[in-house]
Structure formats: C-alpha cells, structure tokens
Amino acid sequence: MTSLAEPYKVRNLPEDVETDDCLTSYKHIYCPELLRDQVAFITGGGTGIGFRIAEVLMRHGCDTVIASRNPEKLSEAARKLTSATGRQCLPLQMDVRQPDTISSVVDETLKQLGRVDILVNNAAGNFLCPATSLSFNAFRTILEIDTMGTFNTSKVLYDKWFKDHGGSIVNISATLGYRGQALQVHAGSAKAANDAMTRHLAVEWGPSGVRVNTVAPGPISGTEGFRRLSKYMCVLACILFMVTF
Numbered sequence: 001m002t003s004l005a006e007p008y009k010v011r012n013l014p015e016d017v018e019t020d021d022c023l024t025s026y027k028h029i030y031c032p033e034l035l036r037d038q039v040a041f042i043t044g045g046g047t048g049i050g051f052r053i054a055e056v057l058m059r060h061g062c063d064t065v066i067a068s069r070n071p072e073k074l075s076e077a078a079r080k081l082t083s084a085t086g087r088q089c090l091p092l093q094m095d096v097r098q099p100d101t102i103s104s105v106v107d108e109t110l111k112q113l114g115r116v117d118i119l120v121n122n123a124a125g126n127f128l129c130p131a132t133s134l135s136f137n138a139f140r141t142i143l144e145i146d147t148m149g150t151f152n153t154s155k156v157l158y159d160k161w162f163k164d165h166g167g168s169i170v171n172i173s174a175t176l177g178y179r180g181q182a183l184q185v186h187a188g189s190a191k192a193a194n195d196a197m198t199r200h201l202a203v204e205w206g207p208s209g210v211r212v213n214t215v216a217p218g219p220i221s222g223t224e225g226f227r228r229l230s231k232y233m234c235v236l237a238c239i240l241f242m243v244t245f
C-alpha cells in the first residue's frame with residue numbers, strides 16, 4: 001500500500017499521448033464514484049486538454065457535454081469517450097462567441113441530461129504573432145473566443161441553471177501573461193482578463209452556491225496549443241524578433 005507521506009509517483013500519472021484518444025489504462029486519482037451521475041459541460045471538449053478533462057470526469061462517473069464549432073470532431077470524440085468510459089457524452093455544436101448558440105445548446109443539455117453540475121471553460125484560440133504584425137481583427141478574435149466566450153458561456157449557464165442549483169465553474173487559463181511572453185499579447189491579455197473574471201464571478205456568484213476557479217497550465221505536450229507554440233521555429237522567430245530592436 002502507498003504511504004500517504006510518499007509523493008505521488010510520476011509513473012502513476014496518465015500516459016502522454018499525441019492524439020485525441022482515450023488512455024489505454026487509468027489509475028483513479030480519487031474515488032471512481034466521485035462524480036457519479038453529475039453532468040459536466042466542457043467547451044472545446046472534443047480535442048486536446050478539453051478531451052482529456054472530459055475523459056477523466058467520465059471515468060469518475062460523470063456524463064458530459066462537449067461543445068464547440070466542428071461537429072465531425074465532436075462526434076468522433078464523443079464516440080471514443082463513451083466507448084472508453086461507459087458514460088454518456090453529448091457532442092453539441094456551438095460557437096462561444098455567439099450567445100444564441102450557447103443558449104440552444106444549454107437548453108438541449110437540460111432537455112437530454114436534466115442538469116449541469118460543472119462547467120469547464122476550455123475553448124480558446126491562439127497562434128504566435130508579434131504585436132506589430134497582429135491585425136486589429138486578430139487581437140479581437142482571441143479576446144472574443146477566450147474572454148467573451150468564457151463570460152458568455154458562464155452567464156448562460158448561470159441564468160439557466162446554476163443560479164437556482166449551484167455548481168462549479170473551472171476556467172482554463174495560461175501562465176503566458178504572468179511575465180509578458182513575446183508573441184502572445186493577444187492570448188496573454190485574454191487569459192489575464194479571464195483570471196480577473198474568475199475572481200469577480202466567484203465573489204458575485206458564491207452566495208448562490210457557485211464556485212468559480214481557474215487552472216493555469218504550463219505547456220502540455222500532445223496538444224494543439226503545444227504544437228502551435230513550441231516548435232523550435234517559433235523560438236527562432238522570437239529571437240529574430242528580439243534582435244531587431
């Protein structure tokens with residue numbers, strides 16, 4: 001038996017895979033029944049980090065909704081998640097920039113699954129680009145997906161369910177803005193706004209039984225974000241950018 005004082009061993013952590021496939025084995029971190037019959041709504045849950053979040057919640061007994069723009073990717077992901085975990089996963093199409101689409105998807109969720117306990121605001125967009133080359137529309141696009149998208153989805157779910165039933169919101173942030181990462185003014189600014197939003201909403205919605213928290217990962221390999229930002233060409237581009245001053 002593992003002693004409580006013993007640190008959690010690296011070999012016990014989930015395997016690192018490059019594709020959006022379910023894990024071939026899973027060692028439960030907490031009780032397998034931890035989330036039995038709860039429902040989680042995960043934006044961008046069809047790929048990358050959102051896909052793995054959906055899988056792990058489902059392995060702890062939760063049903064899920066994975067919601068984003070691309071219906072083919074979502075359906076394929078839902079098929080894999082359901083078959084690996086035995087839980088329900090609804091793939092529903094929406095754009096976090098369009099409150100009407102979120103509203104319809106939340107209505108459909110409540111019709112089919114009857115409740116929502118957890119919202120994970122994971123959907124985001126990003127690419128490397130120096131501020132000088134970033135168009136006004138590019139900056140706006142990332143703010144709209146990451147920041148407006150997080151507010152839109154949180155507000156729709158709060159109005160339609162959380163305000164009367166409580167719940168838990170987890171916003172997926174990033175550490176990019178902490179030190180002013182080059183080529184990332186758009187994503188760093190968006191995530192910094194989200195970190196503030198988390199604190200504001202936690203204070204306002206706490207009395208209704210809604211917890212609002214942020215997780216800010218560093219680089220996670222095997223994800224689209226990592227592929228877009230970590231190629232060595234990016235570092236070269238960054239060095240070129242720096243030496244031009």
Ligand SMILES: CC/C=C\C/C=C\C/C=C\C/C=C\C/C=C\C/C=C\C=C\C(=O)SCCNC(=O)CCNC(=O)[C@H](O)C(C)(C)COP(=O)(O)OP(=O)(O)OC[C@H]1O[C@@H](n2cnc3c(N)ncnc32)[C@H](O)[C@@H]1OP(=O)(O)O
Pocket residue numbers: 124125126127128129134135136137138139141174175176182183187218219220224225226228229230234235238239
């Ligand atoms: C010396 C070294 C120092 C520094 C090293 C530098 C770099 C980092 C190094 C290491 C980092 C290592 C690891 C990473 C660590 C942490 C990662 C942290 C955060 C990660 C966040 C994410 O990953 S978010 C998820 C990523 N996935 C996606 O983005 C998928 C979804 N994305 C999309 O749908 C699109 O890409 C989109 C975001 C553009 C949105 O699509 P859409 O709405 O269709 O928008 P468009 O109409 O296509 O475009 C809108 C405007 O944006 C402009 N645009 C688009 N792409 C680019 C680009 N690549 N570069 C510049 N501009 C772009 C586009 O032209 C449009 O603007 P217009 O003015 O033309 O209209």
Ligand SMILES: NC(=O)C1=CN([C@@H]2O[C@H](COP(=O)(O)OP(=O)(O)OC[C@H]3O[C@@H](n4cnc5c(N)ncnc54)[C@H](OP(=O)(O)O)[C@@H]3O)[C@@H](O)[C@H]2O)C=CC1
Pocket residue numbers: 043044045046047048049050067068069070071073094095096097121122123124125126145149172173174175216217218219220221223224225226
């Ligand atoms: N990868 C990393 O190293 C790190 C990632 N993060 C954060 O983790 C989260 C996931 O990133 P990652 O897994 O790498 O990237 P992915 O590209 O795999 O995930 C982003 C997801 O967001 C969805 N999405 C994008 N735009 C919209 C939109 N307008 N409406 C609805 N859904 C949308 C995409 O689906 P679709 O195309 O179907 O819309 C996709 O499933 C992001 O919040 C990112 O900032 C933070 C730190 C590090």
